[in-house]
């Protein structure tokens with residue numbers, strides 16, 4: 619059994635949960651894979667982006 623844990627958001631492998639947790643904290647701070655097509659605002663969660671998109675839709 620491999621003693622490594624893969625980050626669910628990137629290709630990083632960590633040795634244990636402590637390292638993975640630390641990696642995630644650092645990563646999630648700036649990790650915003652979902653970008654608004656209208657104003658380029660970044661979001662780390664898809665539902666957050668979806669919610670943000672309502673702002674643009676309301677203007678129509």
Ligand SMILES: [Zn+2]
Pocket residue numbers: 625626627628629630641642645
């Ligand atoms: Zn990662």
Ligand SMILES: [Zn+2]
Pocket residue numbers: 654655656657658659670671674
């Ligand atoms: Zn936007």
